[in-house]
Amino acid sequence: MVKLEVKIPQKREDLPITPLSVPMIGSMGKTGEWRTFKPVIDYSKCTRCLFCWIFCPEGCIERQEDDSPKIDYEYCKGCGICANECPTKAITMKREEED
Amino acid sequence: MAKVIIDTANHIAAYAAKAARVQVVAAYPITPQTTVVEKIAEFVESGEMDADYIRVESEHSAMAACVGAEAAGVRAFTATSAHGLALMHEVLHWAAGSRLPIVMAVINRAMGAPWSIWPDYSDSLSQRDTGWLQFYCADNQEVFDTIIQAYKICEDKRVLLPAMVCSEGFILSHTAMPVKIPDQEEIDDFLPPYEPGWVLDVDNPFSHAPLVSPEWYMEFRYMIQQAMENSKKIIEEVDKEYGERFGFRHGGLVDRYRCEDAELVLVTMGTMGAEAKISVDNLRQEGYKVGLARVRAFRPFPKEVFRELAETARMFTAIDRHVSFGFEGFLFSEIKASLYPRQITGDPPLISGFLAGIGGRDVTFRDIEKIAKKSWNWMEKGKIEKEIVWWKLRD
Structure with missing residues (x-):
């Protein structure tokens, strides 16, 4: 059986017979670099409904102690789903260069 | 029992x-x-x-x-x-x-x-x-x-x-x-x-x-x-x-039948191979030193077996039940490719290609005998007269 050790292969002998990927943060690099539009939360409008947290397809929104959402910009690709789903329009998409 | x-x-x-x-x-x-x-x-x-x-x-x-x-x-x-x-x-x-x-x-x-x-x-x-x-x-x-x-x-x-x-x-x-x-x-x-080489495990998730x-x-x-x-x-x-x-052996990669001293080796697959054994027996009775290499494993292709057979055989005749459009029969191609090293060292065998049985057209032992005799004739002349023959193609 293939051993499920998470290691970066250096040589051909390090490879399993078929590629298997174990869930881990950042296996494809910092995908936040792909982003053109950045979601920005206006916490004064946020009702902590957590729609954004549920809908984020990348699991890049963290649910904090007080149920307020926090976006992980290192991995958020800027798809805009959170902004689209937010019932109070508390999330706006801003061009990266505007910051 | x-x-x-x-x-x-x-x-x-x-x-x-x-x-x-x-x-x-x-x-x-x-x-x-x-x-x-x-x-x-x-x-x-x-x-x-x-x-x-x-x-x-x-x-x-x-x-x-x-x-x-x-x-x-x-x-x-x-x-x-x-x-x-x-x-x-x-x-x-x-x-x-x-x-x-x-x-x-x-x-x-x-x-x-x-x-x-x-x-x-x-x-x-x-x-x-x-x-x-x-x-x-x-x-x-x-x-x-x-x-x-x-x-x-x-x-x-x-x-x-x-x-x-x-x-x-x-x-x-x-x-x-x-x-x-x-x-x-x-x-x-x-x-x-x-015993799987690897197996999905819900307690230890990964994607393959x-x-x-x-x-x-x-x-x-x-x-x-x-x-x-x-x-x-x-x-x-x-x-x-x-x-x-x-008690049953089918020949491993290639079912070799009366190949030991064969000058002409017929090469085919499947039921045409079963039919060809009858042809080989009949041809042997008539004095032709013919053998059969029935390919059982097409992938991996047993090129080494053909190199070994080429030590004694003067000619190979492929009988293919499929054509690669724009080229030729598949066994015909593979045998030629397998025997390429022999072409460099000299003394390569003659190789001819027949297409037969396509779309289920019947191929009997009599057909295979005729194909073998035609090939034998070319072998005697030292020349393949027709590179690819569509056997029993209507005019």
Whole structure:
């Protein structure tokens, strides 16, 4: 059986017979670099409904102690789903260069 | 006690799946394959076979279900023909690339258009480069034995690739012949339960066959090629062991018949190979030193066997039941390629190519005798007069 050790292969002998990927943060690099539009939360409008947290397809929104959402910009690709789903329009998409 | 039953090759394939203790069968019907999976459905329904039978909406899904089953660590089986195999094409690559030793019976049928239900190898040979081993059978006993052997070969840790066990539609699929079925205990002893090379685990989740960058993709392809090369030795070993245990040897990679002193070696596959044995015997009585090399494993291709045969043979004649459009018959190509080193060192044998039996046109031992005599005549002259002959093509 293939051993499920998470290691970066250096040589051909390090490879399993078929590629298997174990869930881990950042296996494809910092995908936040792909982003053109950045979601920005206006916490004064946020009702902590957590729609954004549920809908984020990348699991890049963290649910904090007080149920307020926090976006992980290192991995958020800027798809805009959170902004689209937010019932109070508390999330706006801003061009990266505007910051 | 081993028992002898008289049944069609399709039913025999079903008996083989049962004897191999296949745990998942995912199937979609198509002529001439249908009676394979109908018979398995009977076995499962009656409780004779302890397997999950998944009825799917297409062959693409049948193969996908087999991939899922093997990835979950159980032995899977399916069967198909022609357009069903073509529809599976994408998933065939997934099965081989994921290194899952699925065994599939392919009941060969000519591809449309135009529609045909009769046999040739245009279906399975279109899948040549998918990374599946391909075996071709000459009779019903060989269908049974090869399915059992294929699991043993494919599940070997040095191989871990899937295999097609091919037999020609109607010529074998719907023709009854006596077949010896060994005791289940003896088969269990020969073919122990499947030990997967890797297995999905809900407690330790991972995904298989993810995106692999150009830095590493090539290495995974190289490993498939290595596994194919490894399988040659294992095919021979398994054939030998099966023969010792059950009394049937089919020749391993190549069934060689009266080749020892043969000047002309006929090369073909499947039932044309069974027919050619009669031709060889008749030609020998007439004084022609003719032999037969019936290719059982087309992938991996046994080039070493042909290099060995070329030590004594002066000529090879390929009889192909499929043409690669824009080129020539498949065995004709492979033999020439296999013997290339001999062309450099000098003294290469003559090689001629005949296309016969396409779309199920009958090829009898008389036809093969005529093909052999024509080849013999060219051999005497030292010249191939026609590079590719379409045998019995109408004017």
